[in-house]
Amino acid sequence: MPKISEKGQSMPSSPVRKLVPYAEAAAARGMHIYQLNIGQPDIKTPEQAINAVKNADMEVLSYSHSAGNQSYRDKLTTYYNKNNMNLKSEDIIVSTGGSEALLFAMGSICDYGDEVIIPEPFYANYNGFAMASGITVKPISTHIENNFSLPAISEFEKLITDKTKAILICNPGNPTGYLYTQEEMDQLSALVKKHDLFLVSDEVYREFAYDGRQHLSVMSMPGLEEHAIMIDSVSKRYSMCGARIGCLVSKNKEVIATAMKFAQARLSPPSFAQIAAEAALDTPQEYFDEVISEYIERRDILIDGLKKIEGVEVANPGGAFYCVAQLPVDDTDVFAQWLLEEFELDGETIMVAPAAGFYSTPGMGKNQIRIAYVLEKESLKKSIRILDQALKAYKG
DSSP: OOOOOHHHHHSOOOTTTTTHHHHHHHHHTTOEEEEOSSOOOOSOOOHHHHHHHHTOOOSOOOOOOTTOOHHHHHHHHHHHHTTTOOOOGGGEEEESHHHHHHHHHHHHHOOTTOEEEEEESOOTHHHHHHHHHTOEEEEEEOOGGGTTOOOOHHHHHHHOOTTEEEEEEESSOTTTOOOOOHHHHHHHHHHHHHHTOEEEEEOTTTTOBOTTOOOOOGGGSTTOTTTEEEEEESTTTTTOGGGOOEEEEOSOHHHHHHHHHHHHHTOOOOHHHHHHHHHHTTOOHHHHHHHHHHHHHHHHHHHHHHHTSTTOEEOOOSBTTEEEEEOSSSOHHHHHHHHHHTOOBTTEEEEOEEGGGGOSSTTTTTTEEEEEOOSOHHHHHHHHHHHHHHHHHOOO
């Protein structure tokens, strides 16, 4: 029998999606499942985007430019420059989701065996992208006791070797919801300039900043023109996860020229989805005001509810729509499966994401879960009650 590659065998399973078979089996038994495991917003996609696809007048669904439609990149430039980024359209390569942009970035700046430092817990697919690219992740741990804030810069410097090529952050963070401060961003800026590294910033949750705080983009920071690479996506901003449109942004011309070779190899990003994404840029500010207000209310309901559950510790997110909760159980992988296979409360249960898959350090996050507060408020209240009762019933 032909043998599967070692790389393929080493690819990690998604901590968000690996429980799907158990959820499908529970649903087949008639169970109602509150899905807190995946960042799929229930917010409506802007009607401008939907209508643009419905009304598209074309006879041939053709390739776009490998860097993406010029009209879309021009419009993206205007959007970014309202956020003080001072970009040109040639600084942008449109990708098939933020995922492809991350793969382009890793392929452009790292060789096999090179290292990227990432504060953990981090978006689980960073592990998979690094594995696929032959890159070693060097994790630097953040802690729930400190709300997952940035570790001391001295801890970063301990990890830097001649193989280190970049520091990768997610801001605001997935899975923690942590929003980096100006001081923390300044510290990272000084560090990458000192050691001549890239600073890759995954900013797909940029719009979701709470409590009067502002998101600071790596692209708006002076002196980082040759160091900064931004990853972005329409998935969360416009509740368009299925569009699979993202982009890689950098003022470093060599990075863009190299990433273009990867873009050309996959031909072009999806044409219909670019039409939707371009139209979405006309979404009025009122849409975001309402969405952010809704997420703040959901966050407050969730965090307040979790804090009332005995033995649960939770960090308070300043952005995105996730939080990490620490539970009084030994292994949340087992607990999450048990919730779907054996527990119910009035015919309902919850699906959560075990947090160990968001770490690279073995053994970290075993008693933590990520919760996405993407459900409406009454569903969140029911989910909190289910978790409370489940923890009281759980014997593991």
